[in-house]
Amino acid sequence: MVNIRSLDPSASPLDYYGSELRRLREEAGLKQQQLGDIVFCTASLIGQIETAKKVPTREFSERLDAALMTGGLFSRLVGLVLKSQLPTWFQQYAEMEARAAYISTYQAQLVYGLLQTRDYARAVLGARTEDDLDTKVAARIERQRVLGRETAPLIWVVMSEAVLRQEVGGRAVMRKQLAHLLAMQERKWVKIQMLPFEAGAHTGLMGSFTLLRFEGDPDIVYTEDFVQGHMTANPGAIREGSLRYDHLQAAALSVEDSVALIARVMEERYGDQPEPDGRALA
Template identity: 85%
Template sequence: MVNIRSLDPSASPLDYYGWELRRLREEAGLSQQQVGDIVFCSASLIGQIETAKKVPTRKFSEQLDAALMTGGAFTRLVGLVLKSQLPAWFQPYAEMEAKAACIYSFQAQLVDGLLQTPDYARAVLGARTVDDLDTKVAARMERQRILDRASPPLVWVVMSEAVLHQEIGGRAVMRNQLAHLLAMQEREWLKIQILPFAAGAHAGLPGSFNLLRFEDDPDIVYTEDFVQGHMTADPAAIREGSLRYDHLQAAAFSVEESAALIARVMEERYGDQPAPDGRALA
């Protein structure tokens, strides 16, 4: 096992978190087992976090702050830790997303990451590999905290109707995901439009993309492939992205019509259905 004293606290947010936990625990005169008993986990988990072998959760951090009376230090720090677990190529975008005043998203295949439920995100992120899946899901959920700020960004999402029918994670997961979209739609600064199949050829055929707008900085357009993401503030790209998004919004159902479609698909495709013996299938 790596000796905690050999860790460089400046190496990463995770290393700093583990280094600080060990330091403050020892200052308090507590063993790993004693801290584990207080926060309802094993001494082994405390050791893994202290040696940067395990990524802490937000709940663990809140309990740790209460146990060590740190004034919320670990709760503040865990946000940086979780963001550092995002793919390296995605982190610059996540940082800009958190600063944006307006986020405009077109999604051709999946629910936007800011609107995914934990179970839906788990199914998406685990489609190819289940390595570190809990950490990946936690990092995605951490991104969503910008939606609960006192002054959240305006978020406008246009999604292909195909997103509603692509069954990700099973029927129960999809039903909960669509219910979550309807609940989020109630926020006045968050709008969702569905681009219907009937739209035919449309401006989003090249693929999903996001537009970020800022109070004082240049706009950004973001696209990604299966290898990495691409951000640009090139004026020509911004004009093209803005024009395409305007066309997509015009071709999509209204916000109210979109909510009705989401609710209808949720009930008709993912609602309870009777089994051959008459029992309900979830």
């Protein structure tokens, strides 16, 4: 029997998306199976999304817009849906990140979220638990849409050399991730500097942090612990974060030398070597 659970459209973006999908599908005179055939999915998936039991993807939403001729409604809604799937404590930061004109970040252990490949993000987010992993990955990749804006923020990333050498997801995943970093370096608004091990003690030893700058609004500094993130516009914290970041940039390799280091590690550590089972890495 078809699940016709009643939704409260005001309960969440996911509930609103599901109620709109059901309303527009029924207005078009389509059964779930018929719509599923058109957008290349099962009737069960249509039903799960209509009852807010499954989170839609951007690709699914674009196919819905074409099938139901909605003028891009679902493509717009899915951004809100995916943002709502981020941890509650992270949602406000994600909104600030999307509005920032300039992002400067130091990353001690991981590739910055806006520069992660899908497979790398999947390995990171699935390290503790794989519950709702597809949704978590989709939400992280959705944040990266800011990079495609006509007025994308200037992003300056300083990363520890440890980020390149910490194998996350296997050698194939790491090779693609480092290749992605090299490709991102070609964008004029993305700059990456690597902080080599030889730098010794430095001002980022206390951990990763991010500075967000806006046009017309106060700057923000963001840090995380293993429980949640912390955002502040306190002038003293901004000054301290800016000073630490300036020191990190000064200690890091130049952008050009950083490209060379990324490329060297990609080939030497994650190149065409046999996997433990004897298979060659493509």
